[in-house]
Amino acid sequence: MNRAAWMLAAGLILVIAIPLTLGGRGLGAQLRQFPLDTFLLMLGMIVVCWNLNAGRLRLLLAGRGGHLGQRRALGMVMATEFAISATPGGSGGPLTLMGLLSRQGVRPAQATAVFAVDQITDMLFFLSALASIGLYTLSHTIDLRLGWMLAVPALLLIIGFGLLIALGRHHRGLLRSSGHLLRWLKVHHRSRIRLTRAVIHFRHALVETLALPRLTLSLIFLLCCAHWLLRYSILYLAVSGLGRDIDWSWTFIVQMLSLAAGQLTLLPGGAGGAELSSTALLTPMIGASSAAAAVVIWRAVTFYFYLIAGAPVFFIMAGGSMLDLLLNRRAKVS
Template identity: 90%
Template sequence: MNRALWLLGAGLVMVIAIPLVLGGSGLGGQLRQFPLDTFLLMLGMIVMCWNLNAGRLRLLLAGRGGHLGQRRAVGMVMATEFAISATPGGSGGPLTLMGLLSRQGVRPAQATAVFAVDQITDMLFFLSALASIGLYALSHTIDLRLGWMLAVPALLLIIGFGLLAALGKHHRRLLKTSGRLLRWLKVRHRSRVKLARGLIHFRHALVETLALPRLTLSLIFLLCCAHWLLRYSILYLAVSGLGQDIDWSWTFIVQMLSLAAGQLTLLPGGAGGAELSSTALLSPMIGAASAAAAVVIWRAVTFYFYLIAGAPVFFVMAGRSMLGSLLKRRSAAT
């Protein structure tokens, strides 16, 4: 647990330290001139994101686990986002959400299915967004030499959808193959049966979730789009608030690549990698000082604010025992 806390502390320091080093002496002046009303607007957008995700969660549950009000759903989302920001690779987020749903009375298979469909809608949004930005790039003055920024993540998403489709179509073969593998590894028969039963229950819960009315699924996807469009407009507002002109699509791509690079650091919130890559991508367009200032503001809103606002909610809803369990598990893994 101590090791996990050290990792979190290192992440908090690197979020600020890297932009300070890369921004140079002009960073302070850039931050002082940033409009307060724009910063408050950005915080308000994050609060709206929490409410949108809470609405999506309520629709996905569709009454399973009893009545879930908007206020409690927002609390679940805030606690989950806190766990994502506080653990390496965001791995604590799914465990927190499923733990909270379990306390709500949702069965583990149903909670896992809800999380899986939530992730599928996210993937579908990003694939759609990349395709739209690609079409936009073809008709506007955007450097086409950077097309790999669109092609690589789009290809990975397409491969991901292909794997999901293959798993869904050949799930029986997967169960048989995994059973033989576990038997070869000398896993006990009872454990193999328990795992197979869990996978079957998960598949049934997934089919049940995907069988929601089309109108409900469409609304879930619209809420997903609204959330990510707001969330990925934060960096654009940070750059614009500093008096710099940049295309929104560039800030979208920068955030996608930077957050992906941040996962390689194995620090909470992708600290270090996200700051280094985003500053490097923005500097040629708006200058080092402005890029570093924009990154500091962006991360203050999408990292520090998630920790500060989410921590008390997490402790109220999940409790110290769940936090200790998460930190110990991630510390052992790293």
């Protein structure tokens, strides 16, 4: 097995092993008592999320690359989500989406612009959600520990938006500065020209995507909101299904912080970091065994299900060659 495969195997083990270790003897009983209909509802919510993202992808493409039906768009989304879950830091997701869009006839610059606008929409949702939860916290006097949990990610999102706006307004100066830097690094002239052209093509495609009708952009944002609200309700349903009371805003923040912490492990799906941080944040509110059980159920739905359902779709649409490329790209570069 190569290094990437070992990392995926380690991630699969840690997702279950850490909650089992932290949950204690009461974990098994908690899992056995979890309602089956609630678990099936959660899986159905993920399927709805995939379809919402498929609709968002179709709207973002706006006919570029020819007709894209809902079924094929759904396959692209499921394959991309599988790649995100199977590769360290989710690095395989963008590469998979770019490859599938290129097979659809979408130019690389257009595919990159679609992905960029998709990410910008996500950032806008999370910034709006954090602001809404902050106002809700102030009006309902929820635990003030939410303060720093809201402030840190909100500040990072604001900084990110500021950088994006600055890059958009000063792209010409950026190109000149990067050109000087590449020349200083002794990058070949033709390579510098190709890179500059790629950046210019990307900017044009980005402007074209952002120039979609306001109604279309509004619908894209609404689909984005619906997707994340459903996705970030999974942990709340897991806790509620165990018979524990918790505020939805708490579970939203727990998932944001835990998934961010998981990226630091550099394991597929953020394995290890996501389980440790989410269990630690939930334990003071619902107890160790309930917290561990909720995390097991949450990760089963948002990690294992993504791998199990997405793997066959990935191999049908992308093929084993693309998976080999994702898992071995470092070796090929060297």
